[in-house]
Amino acid sequence: MSLRMALLTLIAGAPRSGYDIGQEFDGVLKFVWHAKPTQVYPELKRLAGEDLIREQDTGSRGRKPYEITEKGVAELRAWLTGxxxxxSQRNETxxxxxxxxxxxxxxxxxxxREELEYHRARLRGMRALKNGLDLxxxxxxxxxLGVELGIRRLEAMVSWAEWxxxxVAAWPEGSQ
Known part of the structure; x- marks a missing residue:
C-alpha cells in the first residue's frame, strides 16, 4: 500500500487537514500504516497538484482541509479493483x-511483558473505536472491516505475547 492510497482513503471519507490526517495515523491507522508529517504534507501537495484532492476554505484554527475530487475517487477505485x-510486512516485534x-x-x-501491555492497550482502544462506529x-x-481486522490481529499478538x-520463563539462565 502506498501513502498516496492511504491519504485518498482518509480524504474520501470526509475532508481532512494535514493535522487531522496526522492524528488518524497516530490513532486507528497505526496498526495499518505509519506516516510522519514530513511524509504526509509533501504527498498532499502532490495529490493536489495531480487534481486528486483540492483544498477547501481555511477551517478552524487556520487548518486547510482537503477534499477528494472525482479524479481522486476514480484513482482510489482503480486501486481497489485493479x-x-x-x-509484505515489517514487524519489528x-x-x-x-x-x-x-x-x-x-x-x-x-x-x-512490554509488548503484551502495548498490545492490550491498543486492543482496548480498537474495541472502543468499534463501539463508536455508526453502522x-x-x-x-x-x-x-478494518477495525475488526485490527482487533483480531491484536488479540493474536496478546495471545502470542502471553505464550x-x-x-521464555522456562529458558535456563545463562542460555544466551
Missing amino acids: TSADH ALRSFALWTVSPAEAGDFL SQAQDRAAL AIEN
Missing part, C-alpha cells in the same frame, strides 16, 4: 523476537 494487495537469544531470559521477559453510515460499515512470556 490491483492486488501487497502482503517479530524481528526482535528472533534476536532474544542474545539477552538474558529476564531481559527477554521484560521485552515481552448506518457506509464509511463506518467499511471501517468496521512467549511463559516459554
Whole structure:
C-alpha cells in the first residue's frame, strides 16, 4: 500500500487537514500504516497538484482541509479493483523476537511483558473505536472491516505475547 492510497482513503471519507490526517495515523491507522508529517504534507501537495484532492476554505484554527475530487475517487477505485494487495510486512516485534537469544531470559521477559501491555492497550482502544462506529453510515460499515481486522490481529499478538512470556520463563539462565 502506498501513502498516496492511504491519504485518498482518509480524504474520501470526509475532508481532512494535514493535522487531522496526522492524528488518524497516530490513532486507528497505526496498526495499518505509519506516516510522519514530513511524509504526509509533501504527498498532499502532490495529490493536489495531480487534481486528486483540492483544498477547501481555511477551517478552524487556520487548518486547510482537503477534499477528494472525482479524479481522486476514480484513482482510489482503480486501486481497489485493479490491483492486488501487497502482503509484505515489517514487524519489528517479530524481528526482535528472533534476536532474544542474545539477552538474558529476564531481559527477554521484560521485552515481552512490554509488548503484551502495548498490545492490550491498543486492543482496548480498537474495541472502543468499534463501539463508536455508526453502522448506518457506509464509511463506518467499511471501517468496521478494518477495525475488526485490527482487533483480531491484536488479540493474536496478546495471545502470542502471553505464550512467549511463559516459554521464555522456562529458558535456563545463562542460555544466551
